[in-house]
Amino acid sequence: MNLSLSSVEWHAGSWKFSADASFCPGVHLVAGRVGSGKTTLALLSSRLIRPDTGTIGYDGIRAQTLSFQYPEYHITGSTLREEAESYGVDPTAACARAGIAGREDQDPFRLSRGELKMFQISCILMRTWDLLILDEPFSALDCRAKLAVCRAIDEIQSGIVLVITHEQHILPRTDYLWEMRSGVLTGLGTLPEALFAWESAPGPVRMLRDRGILPANLRRDDMLEAACRMHEYG
Amino acid sequence: MIEIRDLAFRPLRIDRLVIPDGTTALIGMNGSGKTTLLRLLAGLSRPANGTIILDGAPPEPGRAGFVDEYPDRNALFSCLGDELAAPLRFRHTPCGEVERRVSEAAVTIGLGGDLDRTMDTLSGGEKVLAALLSALITRPETLILDEFDSHLDYDSLRLADELIGSSGARTVVRCTQNMDLAARCGQVVVLHQGTILHVGDPKEVFSTLEDTCCFPFSWRGGT
Structure with a gap:
């Protein structure tokens, strides 16, 4: 199974996105500054927009989805029940998983934005995907919800997962790190070595890196273990 | 307070x-x-009940100045320049002053040359930075x-x-x-x-x- 972007270019005015990359099964974390092209990568990879040049290849990918950055863009039903059913998942289970049990007949827009985001992500994570693209899955979530989403990503056994995010503190176990740099997709490699090259690294990674300490991975437990080492060594 | x-x-x-x-x-x-x-x-x-007093x-x-958590709910206008200028125009600020302050503001977030850019082409982060500038531009x-x-x-x-x-x-x-x-x-x-x-x-x-x-x-x- 493989997602490939071969000599892909996409233009918006004078701004150019370019990528030459291959995504194998595993968790790929894609970071980058505001406006660097992260969402464009999500849209191209999910084939919602077509490249101006180059090709996007799906090898062995049958079931794929994109979780939009804005949860409100997903809403098609007038109740959470209808919304869950539109994903083909059980409404009661989806609401329970999102921490809003018993609210199946509520209007989705009566939820707080964080609750709506968690509900929408929960619906997506209740199904199995060959290619799962999560555009800013952690924005608007509180830390407990972020940890729950990370655990769900950690438990995915197969398929390609792209986590596109600038989350600063709570991240999933990551197999490969990528960075969008002014429209150019750049592969940084595997962890922890890739952390050295991460230009838009979150504050906690910078804090550890500046002291010569690298976490084994990006999970909260890895970060806390590294913070303990920082405390020990001063 | x-x-x-x-x-x-x-x-x-x-x-x-x-x-x-x-x-x-x-x-x-x-x-x-x-x-x-x-x-x-x-x-x-x-509030249905109770009082909130803000500076008396x-x-x-x-x-x-207010920035909404939904990036798209902040924008009233289709292009960045109009969006930044709106709070000043609503207060009848002279046109020259509006133009100057909008240009200065856009530069601070690296969008100085993009005042004609439509809001729907901004990334999520750019939208909220624009919303922040719009909230700050009247110096609340x-x-x-x-x-x-x-x-x-x-x-x-x-x-x-x-x-x-x-x-x-x-x-x-x-x-x-x-x-x-x-x-x-x-x-x-x-x-x-x-x-x-x-x-x-x-x-x-x-x-x-x-x-x-x-x-x-x-x-x-x-x-």
Whole structure:
């Protein structure tokens, strides 16, 4: 199974996105500054927009989805029940998983934005995907919800997962790190070595890196273990 | 300064809360009532019961600078230049002054050459930075910021903090899920199911949250 972007270019005015990359099964974390092209990568990879040049290849990918950055863009039903059913998942289970049990007949827009985001992500994570693209899955979530989403990503056994995010503190176990740099997709490699090259690294990674300490991975437990080492060594 | 008394509105039940001048972080789990409270402070909702006094008077729409957590809900106009200019034009600011301040503002977020760009082509982070500039452009005394930082990377967060710090706003209330950011504020208010769970300086408040995921990471290493 493989997602490939071969000599892909996409233009918006004078701004150019370019990528030459291959995504194998595993968790790929894609970071980058505001406006660097992260969402464009999500849209191209999910084939919602077509490249101006180059090709996007799906090898062995049958079931794929994109979780939009804005949860409100997903809403098609007038109740959470209808919304869950539109994903083909059980409404009661989806609401329970999102921490809003018993609210199946509520209007989705009566939820707080964080609750709506968690509900929408929960619906997506209740199904199995060959290619799962999560555009800013952690924005608007509180830390407990972020940890729950990370655990769900950690438990995915197969398929390609792209986590596109600038989350600063709570991240999933990551197999490969990528960075969008002014429209150019750049592969940084595997962890922890890739952390050295991460230009838009979150504050906690910078804090550890500046002291010569690298976490084994990006999970909260890895970060806390590294913070303990920082405390020990001063 | 903002003073709240006997507030009852939707999930909120707040007997008394004083938000002093300076920066206050409003934190809490999803659905705890943070946005409801911020919209009251910004005058975008009116409380069914109780009083809110902001610098001697009830909040009125447009008095405080406000950034919505939904990036798309901040924009009224289709292009960036008009969006930034709108608060000044609504106040009948002379055209030359509007043009000057809009140009200066756009440069600060690296969009100086993009004033004709349509809002739908901005990234999520660019949208909230534009919304922040639009909120700051009239130099309000009070700023109400609803979790706009969840759309920003590390460098953009620093830029936003610089813009807020140099804005001259006397009172800033910001909701955030970034506890390192909350730890840098003068006061932290923790909402839980519509009520105030903790209020105080960051050290005091976070000492009650040390065993939770809410404890600031930057404090874990003893710094």
